Amino acid sequence: MRDVYLSADNIITPLGFTTEENAGNMLEGRSGIRQVEDNELSPAPFHASMLDKKILYEKFSSFEDPGKYTRFEQLAICSIKDAISGTDLDLSGSRTIFILSTTKGNIDLLEADPGDERLFLWNTARILGRYFNFKNEPLVISDACISGIQAVITGVRLIKAGLYDHAVINGTDIISEFIVSGFNSFKSLSNGPCRPFDKTRDGLSLGEGSGTIILTVDHDTSGKCRIIAGDGYSTNDANHISGPSRTAEGLFLAISRVMKRSPSAIEFISAHGTATPYNDEMESIAITRAGLQDVPVNSFKGYWGHTLGAAGVIESIMGKYSMRNGILFNSKGFSEAGVSNPLNIISSPERREINNCLKIASGFGGCNAAILYQKK
Amino acid sequence: MRQTCIITSFCAVRDNKLILDGKLLYESATGDFTDFASRLYKHSGISYPKFHKMDNLCKLGFITSEFLLKDKELSGRYAGVETGIILMNSSSSLDTDRNHQNTISDRNEYFPSPSVFVYTLPNVVIGEICIRHKIYGEGNFFISEKFNSLFVFDYVSQLFNNNLVECCITGWVEINGSNYRSVLYLIEKTGKTESGIANFEPAEIEKIYNRK
Amino acid sequence: MEQLVQKLKEEIITALNLSEMKPENIDEKAPLFVDGLGLDSIDALELTVLLEKKYGLKIKTSEEGKKVLFSVNSMAEFIRENNRG
Numbered sequence: 001m002r003d004v005y006l007s008a009d010n011i012i013t014p015l016g017f018t019t020e021e022n023a024g025n026m027l028e029g030r031s032g033i034r035q036v037e038d039n040e041l042s043p044a045p046f047h048a049s050m051l052d053k054k055i056l057y058e059k060f061s062s063f064e065d066p067g068k069y070t071r072f073e074q075l076a077i078c079s080i081k082d083a084i085s086g087t088d089l090d091l092s093g094s095r096t097i098f099i100l101s102t103t104k105g106n107i108d109l110l111e112a113d114p115g116d117e118r119l120f121l122w123n124t125a126r127i128l129g130r131y132f133n134f135k136n137e138p139l140v141i142s143d144a145c146i147s148g149i150q151a152v153i154t155g156v157r158l159i160k161a162g163l164y165d166h167a168v169i170n171g172t173d174i175i176s177e178f179i180v181s182g183f184n185s186f187k188s189l190s191n192g193p194c195r196p197f198d199k200t201r202d203g204l205s206l207g208e209g210s211g212t213i214i215l216t217v218d219h220d221t222s223g224k225c226r227i228i229a230g231d232g233y234s235t236n237d238a239n240h241i242s243g244p245s246r247t248a249e250g251l252f253l254a255i256s257r258v259m260k261r262s263p264s265a266i267e268f269i270s271a272h273g274t275a276t277p278y279n280d281e282m283e284s285i286a287i288t289r290a291g292l293q294d295v296p297v298n299s300f301k302g303y304w305g306h307t308l309g310a311a312g313v314i315e316s317i318m319g320k321y322s323m324r325n326g327i328l329f330n331s332k333g334f335s336e337a338g339v340s341n342p343l344n345i346i347s348s349p350e351r352r353e354i355n356n357c358l359k360i361a362s363g364f365g366g367c368n369a370a371i372l373y374q375k376k
Numbered sequence: 377m378r379q380t381c382i383i384t385s386f387c388a389v390r391d392n393k394l395i396l397d398g399k400l401l402y403e404s405a406t407g408d409f410t411d412f413a414s415r416l417y418k419h420s421g422i423s424y425p426k427f428h429k430m431d432n433l434c435k436l437g438f439i440t441s442e443f444l445l446k447d448k449e450l451s452g453r454y455a456g457v458e459t460g461i462i463l464m465n466s467s468s469s470l471d472t473d474r475n476h477q478n479t480i481s482d483r484n485e486y487f488p489s490p491s492v493f494v495y496t497l498p499n500v501v502i503g504e505i506c507i508r509h510k511i512y513g514e515g516n517f518f519i520s521e522k523f524n525s526l527f528v529f530d531y532v533s534q535l536f537n538n539n540l541v542e543c544c545i546t547g548w549v550e551i552n553g554s555n556y557r558s559v560l561y562l563i564e565k566t567g568k569t570e571s572g573i574a575n576f577e578p579a580e581i582e583k584i585y586n587r588k
Numbered sequence: 589m590e591q592l593v594q595k596l597k598e599e600i601i602t603a604l605n606l607s608e609m610k611p612e613n614i615d616e617k618a619p620l621f622v623d624g625l626g627l628d629s630i631d632a633l634e635l636t637v638l639l640e641k642k643y644g645l646k647i648k649t650s651e652e653g654k655k656v657l658f659s660v661n662s663m664a665e666f667i668r669e670n671n672r673g
Contacts, residue, residue, distance in 0.1 A: 114474050185488035364494060
């Protein structure tokens with residue numbers, strides 16, 4: 001069966017408009033998470049990684065009329081545009097599928113007009129697809145926090161099934177009053193920047209961003225190392241719609257399935273690590289049950305916050321960056337272990353050759369996903 | 377390896393009707409969806425108090441799957457991890473999103489509710505069905521303008537072909553205000569079950585979806 | 589106090605969608621978060637919203653929450669102490 005390669009990519013967060021820019025800032029120890037005081041978003045201040053509205057607007061205006069697109073669409077378009085510019089693959093024909101991963105899309109439009117057509121995620125995807133002249137009707141995946149990984153998994157599966165040769169995967173979510181109020185009602189937002197796996201962790205910090213990764217059957221001919229997207233799996237805890245399984249049943253199953261299909265030992269784990277007391281504890285159980293407690297692991301959420309539908313994509317891209325450049329990022333916000341199963345949490349950036357990256361995530365609805373990226 | 381599958385059973389809920397394998401099982405003369413869902417719940421004879429906490433999208437998906445899976449003894453024939461649930465709709469969780477928005481629109485009456493917010497993600501329907509039937513396998517939720525039989529066939533087929541599932545519940549669960557429609561299919565491998573409605577192929581999937 | 593307890597039971601049934609329950613089914617002395625009522629973490633959060641919405645009372649810490657939400661009686665006591673009952 002054919003291998004699916006990772007081609008060009010892009011990450012847009014407050015830490016930069018390209019993957020390289022993000023990585024550079026992360027290595028300098030920067031985080032996009034700030035205290036936000038905006039009464040439009042929340043009656044009380046909260047910590048989040050939010051894009052500078054003006055900068056995005058200016059960036060978008062440099063090539064297109066911002067009046068025609070919503071903030072969500074502008075963000076996604078900027079990301080997809082940059083990724084596409086990094087490859088000379090021909091993505092214009094019927095052998096390309098565009099897959100959008102998002103939890104809420106243009107949900108910030110809901111208050112003004114509950115009947116707004118742009119609230120339909122398939123419509124948002126279509127608008128994005130038309131902008132880039134993608135031939136096929138896009139796919140949209142809305143699977144809570146595992147959407148991003150699911151989008152990559154789906155792209156891999158459809159390409160391997162011979163239905164397409166390329167997949168443009170974009171994951172985007174923006175912060176809105178809708179989202180902030182919701183997470184507030186769960187009392188799951190952090191006081192201060194989030195601290196994944198840390199003893200004093202007290203909740204997640206929201207983040208907004210967009211990530212694009214292009215999957216293809218064509219070898220990367222640029223001379224750089226080739227990385228393939230392996231088989232991924234999704235599972236369900238079958239336990240509770242918002243609380244994870246205390247035995248990490250679903251995530252452990254997903255990781256096990258990946259390990260069964262992969263001959264090599266896992267060398268790096270990009271955890272979900274949202275910094276809520278329950279999620280990180282559950283993940284430590286899943287990782288330990290799988291026998292991976294000594295594998296270097298981090299959470300990227302301390303840099304970008306929890307970017308929901310974008311998370312699986314941008315974190316996968318940074319896993320790819322780590323493999324390409326032999327750099328492991330430390331788990332920002334972590335200082336002292338606070339989970340019942342000790343893990344090998346990366347506490348400072350280090351140069352290390354790694355040949356694969358296990359990306360995992362869990363979300364509301366009891367869903368879990370895992371995928372392995374491997375050097376070829 | 378291409379695996380041939382069959383549609384073992386299907387269940388549809390729309391226009392105040394519940395139809396199982398083409399037979400009208402229950403019909404309610406009047407009432408909105410919330411009222412109809414309540415009647416369907418009573419008609420099912422199950423005792424599952426959590427049903428009343430669900431939003432309308434989950435009630436629709438849950439009750440349709442309840443009738444679909446009744447007497448099918450899924451847990452006796454398949455391990456939990458062998459069953460997948462692949463659902464799709466057009467409105468995502470928009471119906472409930474509006475409810476959440478209403479709890480925050482007025483700053484003087486600002487009371488966001490976790491029991492509403494938790495349902496502002498469409499894949500929670502999958503979660504509710506998994507909890508009820510102890511299903512641990514593959515799950516995915518796609519958003520598209522219309523039901524796409526060819527996509528359902530392509531996506532679910534590759535799950536079977538790659539041994540990712542032994543059994544799959546798939547279909548459309550959509551609600552937006554007073555408009556609602558669900559059509560769920562139970563798909564199994566040929567030879568794994570004695571009964572069957574039709575072969576699992578795009579034309580049959582489409583025919584069942586369009587049945588009046 | 590009796591009236592408040594009765595009112596609270598009705599409000600809890602509505603807030604938590606316990607449609608199959610009647611106020612007389614709820615023992616005001618019994619722990620709320622035990623198998624009987626099947627309440628979970630979301631229900632606990634909803635009850636804090638209930639206290640805020642109907643009685644203007646905020647629970648400050650999770651420790652306080654555990655004490656206040658122990659039973660219908662403890663909730664009523666909390667409301668009475670803060671003179672909103």
